[in-house]
Structures are given as structure tokens and as C-alpha cells.
Amino acid sequence: MKRVFIGLVTGLLCFPVAQSRAATPDGKEVFERNCSVCHSVNPPSKSAPPILPISGRYHMQFSTKSAGVAAMAAFMKAPSKQKSVIEPEAITRFGLMPPMALGDAELTAVAGWVWDQGGSASGRGSGRGAGQGAGGCN
Numbered sequence: 503m504k505r506v507f508i509g510l511v512t513g514l515l516c517f518p519v520a521q522s523r524a525a526t527p528d529g530k531e532v533f534e535r536n537c538s539v540c541h542s543v544n545p546p547s548k549s550a551p552p553i554l555p556i557s558g559r560y561h562m563q564f565s566t567k568s569a570g571v572a573a574m575a576a577f578m579k580a581p582s583k584q585k586s587v588i589e590p591e592a593i594t595r596f597g598l599m600p601p602m603a604l605g606d607a608e609l610t611a612v613a614g615w616v617w618d619q620g621g622s623a624s625g626r627g628s629g630r631g632a633g634q635g636a637g638g639c640n
């Protein structure tokens with residue numbers, strides 16, 4: 503009886519443990535949780551410009567990923583017209599983006615992911631990510 507109970511508890515614990523395992527935040531996951539309400543990846547746009555053209559603008563403005571990611575993270579923390587590198591009509595059309603209440607690690611991870619979306623000529627990202635999950639529990 504006792505063993506059955508322990509087995510049950512272990513089974514129940516498995517899910518939260520698998521959820522909190524990630525040490526470095528996954529940029530795509532941060533995006534889906536915090537950004538995809540407003541941003542689509544490809545056109546058509548939702549309530550904000552799609553990520554692909556945004557990423558393209560950052561690639562035009564910054565020659566290295568670290569500079570682009572740093573600028574993007576700084577913008578997300580405290581968006582302003584002065585920090586914006588995309589076309590000014592975007593702010594006129596959609597309004598300024600609200601500040602993101604995320605930690606530096608998450609901001610850097612998601613900015614890196616956004617940067618990578620515009621990095622290849624194919625324009626569709628790396629194709630990774632489908633079917634990745636916590637796994638192991640069912």
C-alpha cells in the first residue's frame with residue numbers, strides 16, 4: 503500500500519520537475535508566452551509588426567548579433583521612440599510597445615531568438631522546435 507502511494511507521488515511530481523528543468527530560458531518559448539499575443543512571426547500582423555521584418559531591420563542597423571540583441575533587450579525593458587530602430591510608421595500605426603517585465607536572461611534569450619529569425623535568406627527560421635516537450639511523463 504505504501505509503495506503504491508510513493509509511486510503515485512513520484513508520478514505527480516514528475517510534471518512540475520520537468521517544467522522547471524530549463525536552466526537557460528528558451529527564446530522561442532519566451533516569445534510564445536510573452537510576445538505572440540501581439541506579434542506574429544510572419545505577416546499578416548496582429549496588433550504589432552511581425553517578427554521577421556523587425557529582425558530584418560535589426561540586421562540592417564547592427565552588424566553583430568551581440569550589439570543587436572543588447573539594443574533589442576534595452577528597448578523591450580523601456581520602449582521609447584529614441585531607441586526604436588524599425589520604421590517610425592510602426593509606432594504611429596500600432597502605438598509604442600509596452601515595457602516587458604522579464605529578467606535579463608529571458609530578454610537576452612528572446613532577443614537572440616528574434617535576431618536568428620532574420621538571419622537566414624530562407625526567412626523561415628531554423629525549423630527546430632516542433633514536437634519538443636517536457637517528455638517522459640506520459
Ligand code: HEC
Pocket residue numbers: 532533536537538539540541549550551556574577578581585586587588592593596597598599600602612613616
Ligand atoms: C502588448 C503588445 C506587445 C507585446 C506583448 C510585445 N510587443 Fe513588441 N511591439 C509591440 C508594438 C505595438 C510594437 C511596434 C511599435 C514599437 O516599436 O514600439 C513592437 C515592437 C517591437 C520591436 C521593435 C522595436 C523597435 O521599435 O525597434 C521588437 C524587437 C519587439 N517588439 C519585440 C518583442 C518581444 C521579443 C516581445 C516579448 C518579450 C514583445 N515584443 C512583446 C507590441 C507588443
